[in-house]
Amino acid sequence: MRNDQALVRTLLDRHGHTYAEDCGIQLADRPAPLYQLLVLATLLSTRIRASVGVAAARELFGAGYRTPQAMEAASWQDRVDALGRGHYRRYDERTSTMLGAGARLCLERWRGDLRRLHREADGDLSALRRLLTSFPGIGPTGADIYLREAQAVWSDVCPYTDRRMTAGARRLGLPAAPDALAGLVPGRDFPRLASALVRVSLGEESPGTLTRAAAAAR
Template structure:
């Protein structure tokens, strides 16, 4: 199978960004969708399954916590209850504290608007990652998840691929350089492609696409 054919197959079966799965329209590039994506990055950074992190992110939205100010009005017991109900039984209390610390930083440093972080990074992915890692609970994995998804609307960070997507690309005989990989997919499909590479890894479906 040619590389382009393999990419087409990946996009057809797994080509859905995690923001799209969450129901977040990043094309608006407004504070609320960006905040919800950052919450997903935090939740995915915890030692839980990706499905549980997604469920928790949806539960936060269902609770009405779609902006930093709305989350700030929540209580610790309320956050624990919502996270526990979403399956965060082992790390619900820790995450309930982390997410408020991270929310305080977002309000204090960026007035609740992640577009200010974008301006601060000035197109430098390393600067963006450093800024993202200042949020409580966000490490290399969480920062990479955020940039991997947000490049769809923050074009200065395109093409960005994290270790998870590139390790799968290598196993599938695809380029392990983000720029080379992007040339095979095209700019519009690249965020979907890197998400697909992560999804096929999470689904333990690499061998089928390789063989």
């Protein structure tokens, strides 16, 4: 019988890095990193490779646009230029507009602090998703991306799964139910497992390769 925990350990060893970590976000329940995660979710919501979205986020943050105040203060062209340096060129102009509008919404409605958005939902996951989709460029997919990563610091959201995670779990023959998946790892590792399963669903490594590597490691 295959050992699911051995497979998960191998999966985490090879792909257990979150997208927030990839673009340098030191995720915490604080205004700046929570906003940076929103920017990343906006970028990853379009039909581009995840690596391009991550690179564009790094360029925006490297240019200093790490808070809604800084993002709104940047000119439209400055945002376009930063996106272009990350090779995010197909959607750069529209995304620059959305990032500016999203920053204004964050400042006007939640005073730049997405912890207020979290509190407004009052533990209701559907309400939290609905509030997130009020941001330009954040639809159901973007809300999934945000919550998949934010569950690392919003414990009431964990364990959060979405269709990408479920697809990855099924490809590996792992249980798809949130509680069953969460039972395979310590709580602190679940966001890393979430990202790893998304990478499997995107075809970054075949289930067969992972299964053989897990068997060899036992």
